[in-house]
Amino acid sequence: MAGKTFxxxxxxxxxxxxxSTMVVNMGPQHPSTHGVLRIICxxxxxxxxxxxxxxxxxxxxxxxxAEFQQYHKCVVMTDRMDYMNANGNNLxxxxxxEKLLGCQIPKRxxxxxxxxxxxxxxxxxxxxxxxxxxxxxAMTPFFYIMQQRELILDLFEMFSGxxxxxxxxxxxxxRGDVPEGFEERLLAFQANFLDELGTVxxxxxxxxxxxxxxxxxxxxxxxxxxxxxxxxPIARGSGVPFDLRKAQPYSSYxxxxxxxxxxxxGDVYDRFLVRLAEMRESNTIITQAMANLPEGSxxxxxxxxxxxxxxxxxTSMESLIHHFKLYTEGYKVPVGEAxxxxxxxxxxxxxxxxxxxxxxxxxxxxxPSSFMNLKSLEVLAKGRLIADLIAIIGxxxxxxxxxxx
Amino acid sequence: xxVESRRDVAKLRERFGDAILSVQDKRGDAYVCVERDRLARxxxxxxxxTELAYDYYVECLGVDYxxxxxxxxxxxxxxxxxxxxSTKHDSRLFLKVGVGDGQTVPxxxxxxxxxxxxxRETWDLFGIVFHGNEQTQRFLLPDDWVxxxxxxxxxxxxxxxxxDLGTKGPAVExxxxxxxxxxxxxxxxxxxxxxx
Numbered sequence: 001m002a003g004k005t006f007x008x009x010x011x012x013x014x015x016x017x018x019x020s021t022m023v024v025n026m027g028p029q030h031p032s033t034h035g036v037l038r039i040i041c042x043x044x045x046x047x048x049x050x051x052x053x054x055x056x057x058x059x060x061x062x063x064x065x066a067e068f069q070q071y072h073k074c075v076v077m078t079d080r081m082d083y084m085n086a087n088g089n090n091l092x093x094x095x096x097x098e099k100l101l102g103c104q105i106p107k108r109x110x111x112x113x114x115x116x117x118x119x120x121x122x123x124x125x126x127x128x129x130x131x132x133x134x135x136x137x138a139m140t141p142f143f144y145i146m147q148q149r150e151l152i153l154d155l156f157e158m159f160s161g162x163x164x165x166x167x168x169x170x171x172x173x174x175r176g177d178v179p180e181g182f183e184e185r186l187l188a189f190q191a192n193f194l195d196e197l198g199t200v201x202x203x204x205x206x207x208x209x210x211x212x213x214x215x216x217x218x219x220x221x222x223x224x225x226x227x228x229x230x231x232x233p234i235a236r237g238s239g240v241p242f243d244l245r246k247a248q249p250y251s252s253y254x255x256x257x258x259x260x261x262x263x264x265x266g267d268v269y270d271r272f273l274v275r276l277a278e279m280r281e282s283n284t285i286i287t288q289a290m291a292n293l294p295e296g297s298x299x300x301x302x303x304x305x306x307x308x309x310x311x312x313x314x315t316s317m318e319s320l321i322h323h324f325k326l327y328t329e330g331y332k333v334p335v336g337e338a339x340x341x342x343x344x345x346x347x348x349x350x351x352x353x354x355x356x357x358x359x360x361x362x363x364x365x366x367x368p369s370s371f372m373n374l375k376s377l378e379v380l381a382k383g384r385l386i387a388d389l390i391a392i393i394g395x396x397x398x399x400x401x402x403x404x405x
Numbered sequence: 406x407x408v409e410s411r412r413d414v415a416k417l418r419e420r421f422g423d424a425i426l427s428v429q430d431k432r433g434d435a436y437v438c439v440e441r442d443r444l445a446r447x448x449x450x451x452x453x454x455t456e457l458a459y460d461y462y463v464e465c466l467g468v469d470y471x472x473x474x475x476x477x478x479x480x481x482x483x484x485x486x487x488x489x490x491s492t493k494h495d496s497r498l499f500l501k502v503g504v505g506d507g508q509t510v511p512x513x514x515x516x517x518x519x520x521x522x523x524x525r526e527t528w529d530l531f532g533i534v535f536h537g538n539e540q541t542q543r544f545l546l547p548d549d550w551v552x553x554x555x556x557x558x559x560x561x562x563x564x565x566x567x568x569d570l571g572t573k574g575p576a577v578e579x580x581x582x583x584x585x586x587x588x589x590x591x592x593x594x595x596x597x598x599x600x601x
Contacts, residue, residue: 013542056545063530064554068561099432226461226492229519235461240492242461247495335475338432339488339499341463352486354468356475365466367488372464375522404545 014040017050024386028057033393034131035400039377041386048389051381053374058404066364070330071097071171074364078351079165081366082402084127087113087120087156088344089366090169095250095340096351097171100333103305108296109173110252111289115186116159116169117251117342118282118289122193123152124345124397125279132272132394133204136213141200148196151189158182172305174298183290190283197279205273214269218380218392221266228379229372232347234396237274238266244343251342256288268395275397305331330359339367346370346397366405370398408435413457413491413498421447427478436486436499438478444502445511451489451498452516459498462517463488465524467531471557479503483533485510487520504533512537530555 010025027038036057042050062081066074078089091113098105105113126149130142153163158179160166168175204210220230222240235242243260245253261277263270299306307326308319333355341350347369354363373396380392408414408430417437418425424443429436439447451459465487470477478484481503489498504510512535513520522544524535529544532553543550552559 012548056543056547059545061554064561102432223460227517227519229462229464229517229522231461231463242492247492248497336431339434339497348463350463350488352466352488356473362473363466363468367464371522371526372519375519379518 010040013054014042014052016042018042018044020044021049026389028054034398037374037393037398037400037403039381039389039393041381041389043386046385046387048381048384048386051378051389053377055371055374055400055403058400060405062405063364063366066361068360070359071333071361072327072330074361075167075170076165078366079167080401081368081405082124082344082346082349082370082399083164084124084399085120085345085349086165086167087116087169088124088342088349090167091117091251092340092342092344092349092366093351094169094171095342096338096353097333098300099338099340100336100353100355101171101302101305101331102334103172103300103302105173105251105300106296106298107252107294108177109298109300111255111293112174112178112298113169113251114253114256114289115286116156116166116174118285119152119155121282121345122279123149125275126152128275128345128394128397129200132397133200133210135390135394136210138204138207138210141203144196144200144203148189148193151193155182155186155189158185172300172302177298178293186286186290190287193283194280197276201276205276211269213387213391214272214395215267216265217268217384217388218395219265219267220376220380224379225266225376228376230347230376231372232344232369233271233274233278234347234373234376236261237263237271237395239264244341244348248341250340255292256285258282258285268391271395332357332359333361337363341367344369346399346402347373366402368402368405370396370400371403374398374403411435411496413451413459413496416454416457417447417450420450429478434497434499436478436501438501438503441502441504441508441510444500445513445516448487448489448500448513448516451500457491458493459489459491461490461492462513462519463490463497465513465520465527467527467533467555469531469555469557481505481508483531485527485533487513509534509536511535514538529553532556 010023016023022043024041024043027033028036038054040052041048062077075090078093079086082089126145130145133141156166157163160168220238222238225235225238239262241260241262246260258281261274263274308323312319313323335355335357337354339350339352341348349369350367352365353361356362377396381389408428414428414435424440426438426440451457465485468484471482479501483504485502485504487500502510512524524538525540525544527533528540529546530553
């Protein structure tokens, strides 16, 4: 294509299957595509006979950029992938690097990571619930549930000073311990959260219009979902009891008692119910983690990875040098490759890191949950009305920052 | 070695013999290096055998080892790593194949339909061609992009921003900007300045 001007158009990227069909382009600026997703639909009347996702409008080459950044600097890029579930991304990256380093994380840090990751999951599901309902014409839930999300973001701000991109979970532990007054504020949030969630549930769960729009729409079987690479609430909505927190526990998830909600029919309504139940389960995990929070440090003992405590910098020359070297040169990671995954809010979220022994990754790759889930959209849209497509997009819960990276 | 005693690894060795080039334990995970031509059959077996039941296709990724200075598992410039999971047995397995420049890898789209997207991504970013899932259209990159940016011989690059180095702009005297260099001091804001 070099040398001549290439003007991309719907015709060049889409091959129609029928003769008397109509090709409709949706996005990338369509409000219900949740970002910059573009879907090209081929319609027979109002029925979709083929749908094709066109992505890449938000591609920023993070995986290439990471090969030129030290491991502790890659953390800030993970926030910006799935920006709805930033703590989950931080955690997955931290686990992958720690797997390569072989360093042990104290129990306290592990519990705090769980608290942050579960808060992130609730916040992410709040946005999903609000926008999903908004897409289908229910405006009220959006206002109620976004208020709750704001309260969670306030908690993040208390921790890190940043509302959406905390970068607080880093390889080696957490950047800091619980700030003063955090626990009270968290408890105050939790005291109201279930009631507020109940309000939204009352508006939707038994709502006949909501049920008509979502029940029997976008049905996916469990086997299909797994072969498509779908995980998280989509697989669980289809009746697959697969949750990495149970299947391969990480960060002390085995210490907590929680259920894995699953659906029976695998339609949009089931995925909706699964996510609602997950928010309640996350809430109980947070309660357990805060109640049993062990004493200890929020950093690993490995001083090659963790910075020296602030007090030591005033008295010890070695600590000062160490601190300087750590933040300028980074830490060297042993040669090898490792994959670590967490159960993110949208499904399995993992990082595959190949190290050549230097302070920067040789290859750094995210297993993007939304990207793999997106494929199911093309399958589910087939044979449905164009109005159902909106319901299906909402139920897949995509984040384009993660899809395009 | 712990991985060798795993049931899936033993079954693969028994069924495919020399098509399994090596099996490695990397921090507790099993990495199975497979001959390129037999990849699709190995994958089919992993999915269909009831004792293995690798039903969940997690993802695949490419790695370019052009500038790698350490020992390698496989030959060829690139490696494609397929990440598979069995929800029945809660076990994870990595299938690795080596690919040289200009060689193709068989697609696993026919085994797990979810392989389509990550394979398209790998072609887009590395230029590794998947036989059965050949692409002419860019996926993540713009349609007029040339080359495959995640290859190691491609620099970090970036978009050139046109800095004019003081040749134009409001700081330079000969510009057309009507209010360039003008002070608004002492002006109330209500007077008409549009006519100048």
